Amino acid sequence: LLPQTGHLRRTKTEVKGMAGNPDEIAKDQLISIIERVERLEEEKKGISDDIKEVYAEAKANGYDTKVLRKVVQIRKQDAAERQEHEAILDLYLSAIGLA
Amino acid sequence: LLPQTGHLRRTKTEVKGMAGNPDEIAKDQLISIIERVERLEEEKKGISDDIKEVYAEAKANGYDTKVLRKVVQIRKQDAAERQEHEAILDLYLSAIGLA
Amino acid sequence: LLPQTGHLRRTKTEVKGMAGNPDEIAKDQLISIIERVERLEEEKKGISDDIKEVYAEAKANGYDTKVLRKVVQIRKQDAAERQEHEAILDLYLSAIGLA
Amino acid sequence: LLPQTGHLRRTKTEVKGMAGNPDEIAKDQLISIIERVERLEEEKKGISDDIKEVYAEAKANGYDTKVLRKVVQIRKQDAAERQEHEAILDLYLSAIGLA
DNA sequence: GGAACATCACCGTGTC
DNA sequence: GACACGGTGATGTTCC
Numbered sequence: 501l502l503p504q505t506g507h508l509r510r511t512k513t514e515v516k517g518m519a520g521n522p523d524e525i526a527k528d529q530l531i532s533i534i535e536r537v538e539r540l541e542e543e544k545k546g547i548s549d550d551i552k553e554v555y556a557e558a559k560a561n562g563y564d565t566k567v568l569r570k571v572v573q574i575r576k577q578d579a580a581e582r583q584e585h586e587a588i589l590d591l592y593l594s595a596i597g598l599a
Numbered sequence: 600l601l602p603q604t605g606h607l608r609r610t611k612t613e614v615k616g617m618a619g620n621p622d623e624i625a626k627d628q629l630i631s632i633i634e635r636v637e638r639l640e641e642e643k644k645g646i647s648d649d650i651k652e653v654y655a656e657a658k659a660n661g662y663d664t665k666v667l668r669k670v671v672q673i674r675k676q677d678a679a680e681r682q683e684h685e686a687i688l689d690l691y692l693s694a695i696g697l698a
Numbered sequence: 699l700l701p702q703t704g705h706l707r708r709t710k711t712e713v714k715g716m717a718g719n720p721d722e723i724a725k726d727q728l729i730s731i732i733e734r735v736e737r738l739e740e741e742k743k744g745i746s747d748d749i750k751e752v753y754a755e756a757k758a759n760g761y762d763t764k765v766l767r768k769v770v771q772i773r774k775q776d777a778a779e780r781q782e783h784e785a786i787l788d789l790y791l792s793a794i795g796l797a
Numbered sequence: 798l799l800p801q802t803g804h805l806r807r808t809k810t811e812v813k814g815m816a817g818n819p820d821e822i823a824k825d826q827l828i829s830i831i832e833r834v835e836r837l838e839e840e841k842k843g844i845s846d847d848i849k850e851v852y853a854e855a856k857a858n859g860y861d862t863k864v865l866r867k868v869v870q871i872r873k874q875d876a877a878e879r880q881e882h883e884a885i886l887d888l889y890l891s892a893i894g895l896a
Numbered sequence: 897g898g899a900a901c902a903t904c905a906c907c908g909t910g911t912c
Numbered sequence: 913g914a915c916a917c918g919g920t921g922a923t924g925t926t927c928c
Binding site (some may be wrong): 706727738739742752759769773 | 814826830831833834835837838840843844845847848851852854855858860863868869872875
Binding site for chain 6 (some may be wrong): 651
């Protein structure tokens with residue numbers, strides 16, 4: 501679990517030092533990583549729930565959520581395509597020395 | 600696409616009125632729904648990127664991201680399981696008439 | 699739809715040969731694939747219906763199908779978990795260089 | 798877990814009878830239900846795996862599995878529609894007394 | 897190839 | 913008692 505430093509780590513019981521020793525630091529770092537990820541995933545779940553709410557509200561107003569989802573999807577694709585087209589254009593411009 | 604109001608809707612060209620007519624309202628509402636969803640999905644993507652960053656940073660510090668992801672997953676499962684066990688208990692109690 | 703062989707395929711009308719030409723073979727192969735999948739999906743649906751029947755019969759005998767489904771689910775999870783635990787152990791052992 | 802007979806069941810320790818008493822029967826019945834479901838779900842999983850295999854084999858032969866899946870889906874929809882159409886036709890025929 | 901995500905179908909429930 | 917709804921579990925797709 502600990503970062504791989506290229507050698508087998510000393511076991512915890514070998515460590516007699518004060519707080520601040522490498523193992524402690526690594527442990528804190530590990531906990532920090534885990535908790536940051538967990539915090540972000542909670543936020544992400546919150547957003548997902550918000551999206552569901554929007555669709556639920558739309559449905560309550562008589563919209564067909566399946567169609568709505570399709571619309572959002574298509575617009576996303578279009579946006580991606582536009583970006584793609586610009587990238588190609590840039591490529592062409594570069595190719596003829598007009599970057 | 601428009602909310603189903605139970606009758607055939609007037610076509611747009613029949614409408615001569617000022618802003619504020621039902622079609623306009625419906626259109627605005629539709630746009631509002633789409634944009635709210637799109638905004639939220641952007642936020643969601645941002646969070647996903649943040650999570651990737653955390654893992655990337657961890658990897659740079661020598662951690663095995665595969666293991667890290669596993670740890671996060673296990674902790675999530677454990678939390679879910681605790682909840683699940685309570686739900687099962689309730690279910691069983693109900694089943695034997697001790698709700 | 700046809701398998702990509704890396705070159706543009708001859709159109710059907712160009713082919714004058716007897717049965718056994720590549721296009722025929724490809725066509726037969728395609729039909730075979732589709733029909734095998736369809737046959738299997740029918741079987742699968744049959745099994746799903748059988749499962750529904752078992753639950754329906756159980757319900758008729760006074761069992762709470764919700765609880766029954768839960769029991770089946772739990773047993774499946776338990777089996778999966780046992781497998782999972784071994785996988786985690788392997789992963790951890792690898793992580794500390796004891797693969 | 799046991800079938801609901803409308804009253805709280807005697808606890809097991811109250812039962813002094815020989816094999817063949819109602820509790821034993823209920824228990825056997827319960828086990829039978831669970832095992833039949835589990836057996837069927839295994840079969841179902843087997844079929845699913847078979848389907849995956851067919852697609853894998855098709856892929857190995859150069860087919861685009863995404864397209865293949867689409868084809869299967871469309872054919873299924875068509876079949877369902879045909880059935881639907883027949884049902885509507887029957888309905889109309891009944892309506893005019895030509896059932 | 898496996899995990900995360902979105903979609904889809906089913907089941908149980910409330911309503912008329 | 914059928915139909916619509918929400919929640920839940922399975923399936924298919926995408927990303928890594």
